[in-house]
Amino acid sequence: MADPIRYSFGADEHLFAEVSDSMSLEAFFTGMAVTRAVERLALDGVLDVCLANASFQIRFDPDRIAPHALLEAVREAEAGAIAERTLQTRIIEIPVLYNDPWTHETLMRFRDRHQDPSATDLEYAARINNLADVEAFIAAHSGAPWFVSMVGFVAGLPFMFQMVERERQLQVPKYLRPRTDTPKLTLGHGGCFGCIYSVRGAGGYQMFGVTPAPIYDPQQKLAYLKEHMVFFRPGDIVQFKPVDREAYDRAVAEVEAGRFDLRIRPVEFSLDAFLADPVGYPKSLQEVLA
Template structure:
């Protein structure tokens, strides 16, 4: 798809890199928004990257809308997406799959689900031809996920599974949204995973819960004192299954202010990933072993 540019009122330009999410579309958006940030164009006030698009806010009294559009198109022409290399980090997220809190919630809203007779994991495992709950957990936690955007609510990451399209977990949202979702629920809708940063309404399938805070507006959690949101676009997430005992222990350590997540720096090459997805994923996840 040719990049689509459009104005959003007098102060925004919306740029759609593709009609569907892919790592190519994500890297194209990242390349342009990174170049835009480095260009320090007068009048640009906000840059908001998304899954396969981005939004730029500008002051029309400083830079005219048509001039802003021309600047963005020039940055796109200069971007070398094919050789994209990203210096980023991998973050391990422990998950208690089939936890009692999301289970209680999904049972309360079963009449809004496609399959009221199954849990969300059972349903998703079946429609993806996975071997039950165990097969689902293996597929969900076996490969890393890209943070393609952060938003919807503060601190919530949208996650794109780093496997070929045939192996990507797909699952529709609820037929009607829930009015309740536990905080730190690990969910999924369409091709995207997410972690609910706060308690609230939602429509994604619910698979488990993490004891690891990802959003703290008070900035009291030790690893969130520099910034209230943990994730940024380009981060890589590794889900790790834990049992109830480890969940309870981790939660106690979090509440005592002693727990820190495992985070490691990594360099990700889009070209290398396309050549050898599983090998690249293994190398990326291996970085956590040194942390």
């Protein structure tokens, strides 16, 4: 039986809940079940419910709901919530130009902050993951889908981990010291988590490539951003697709013309099916995009 969720207050307006000490799909599904139960309560004074990797946080107005009354309601929701084992979600194909010139130029400016100043981020990542070369690393990185577990840090940035057995997880440490620059839409990696930098700015994750696909746009110019300016949401499944420079440039032109669209398919994700077959089940999800 899972340990009970640990709760603590953050200043006057936040209730923080730690579901687990470590990230796992089971912890994510538990957090999702409880946050959905809390949202269904529609408590007066609850302003925001934010789900993360193995935790969640609730922002509330203490003038409208007393902190301990909220805590009691959330604990009751936890007791009654049954962690859902299936998720109606979507699988999204994200084109990526790996080993691109823009992240290469950027990483070369910050070699003094890297573990191995003599290697690129991709070369370093391949070596410490015992892969033969950069091409083998790219094949592993794009070979299995990724599960989005939270969105944050900057507006629209998704954190995700690859749906493979634990021993096959790609792991790369963050830079020794953060960069002051990261190109917009950079594919990053730190620890076992991947991300896409939604905007240009500081960052510490290793840089592997760029995607032409905007994932955050307050103007909502593209069709897949019409529903919300932030594209990703927890529970999304991402399949990276390596593309060459010609295909990347063509996609950028389509973005600028307002015609670009992503390949998105509805899919049901089963936690039990994945845990039973972590090799075959992700392949069945990839087939939905075929």
